[in-house]
Amino acid sequence: MTSLEEKIKKLADLILETNNIVALTGAGMSTESGIADFRSSGIGLWQKVDPYEFASIHSYVANTSKNLEFMLETGRNIFRARPNKGHKALTKLQKLGKLKGLLTQNIDRLHHKAKTKNIVEFHGNAYEAKCMTCGQVYEITVMVNQVMKGNYSPSCEKCRGMLKPNAIFFGELLESKTLEAADKMIVDCELLLVLGSSLVVYPVAFYPPKVLSYGAKLAIINIQETDMDTLAEVVIHEKIGEILPKVVTIVENQISHNK
Numbered sequence: 227m228t229s230l231e232e233k234i235k236k237l238a239d240l241i242l243e244t245n246n247i248v249a250l251t252g253a254g255m256s257t258e259s260g261i262a263d264f265r266s267s268g269i270g271l272w273q274k275v276d277p278y279e280f281a282s283i284h285s286y287v288a289n290t291s292k293n294l295e296f297m298l299e300t301g302r303n304i305f306r307a308r309p310n311k312g313h314k315a316l317t318k319l320q321k322l323g324k325l326k327g328l329l330t331q332n333i334d335r336l337h338h339k340a341k342t343k344n345i346v347e348f349h350g351n352a353y354e355a356k357c358m359t360c361g362q363v364y365e366i367t368v369m370v371n372q373v374m375k376g377n378y379s380p381s382c383e384k385c386r387g388m389l390k391p392n393a394i395f396f397g398e399l400l401e402s403k404t405l406e407a408a409d410k411m412i413v414d415c416e417l418l419l420v421l422g423s424s425l426v427v428y429p430v431a432f433y434p435p436k437v438l439s440y441g442a443k444l445a446i447i448n449i450q451e452t453d454m455d456t457l458a459e460v461v462i463h464e465k466i467g468e469i470l471p472k473v474v475t476i477v478e479n480q481i482s483h484n485k
């Protein structure tokens with residue numbers, strides 16, 4: 227059996243082989259920043275609430291005030307959160323010329339706060355609101371201010387249509403420009419680094435098999451097993467914040483040694 231140190235070294239070696247790496251990050255990226263994921267055993271959000279009651283477009287329209295209360299609560303936690311060691315390690319990897327960009331399922335913008343560049347947000351973000359009628363995008367404060375004043379049907383300043391957070395809910399399609407940007411990013415990628423995703427949410431979960439079909443390699447850091455572990459060159463079942471900084475330090479040392 228390969229030891230953890232050997233796996234860390236193997237991942238660093240894979241990273242050293244190429245300058246064309248894309249990261250694919252899920253909710254597990256942000257648990258060390260205090261934001262609950264959906265599917266971690268015992269503590270994931272889905273063990274506390276019903277996803278179809280609180281994160282589907284149908285329930286949002288049918289029961290807006292109940293949904294908004296839940297969203298305000300989770301939103302406050304997201305806005306307070308700071309990037310963790312994993313986010314910072316990715317930014318460092320990018321500064322070393324290794325990480326081309328990243329695809330994220332997260333809506334928390336912690337990669338932006340960590341100053342990583344070239345980010346595709348599959349599921350939108352929690353910092354904006356969008357009009358469900360005309361598509362106008364606002365800062366989330368526009369919507370929150372209305373709710374705080376007791377208006378539980380927040381509306382668009384242009385057309386009075388209903389506002390929703392600019393994050394993708396269950397029952398909504400991803401925007402085609404998002405999928406195009408993601409496809410463009412992975413087309414010549416040589417290593418896809420999956421961090422903290424259960425890889426069960428589609429279409430995001432199509433990306434690992436897709437990059438493999440282009441001849442790229444796959445590496446996964448995730449506490450729990452995923453169905454795609456067997457496809458990866460390296461799989462590490464540990465916390466991202468504990469492993470990724472070690473990997474990046476090895477990469478950094480090797481690069482400065484080679485100079």
Ligand SMILES: NC(=O)c1ccc[n+]([C@@H]2O[C@H](COP(=O)([O-])OP(=O)(O)OC[C@H]3O[C@@H](n4cnc5c(N)ncnc54)[C@H](O)[C@@H]3O)[C@@H](O)[C@H]2O)c1
Nearest residue numbers: 252253254263264265331332333334422424449450465466
């Ligand atoms: N932070 C956020 O923005 C946030 C939080 C919850 C859910 N979501 C949304 O819900 C969807 C859930 O899908 P998902 O696949 O991203 O998440 P998920 O909850 O389905 O899976 C997260 C995975 O990360 C693993 N994990 C948790 N903490 C970890 C850590 N510190 N290190 C390594 N692995 C860790 C868990 O074992 C789990 O397998 C996403 O698409 C996203 O849109 C976003």
Ligand SMILES: [Zn+2]
Nearest residue numbers: 357360382385
């Ligand atoms: Zn509008």
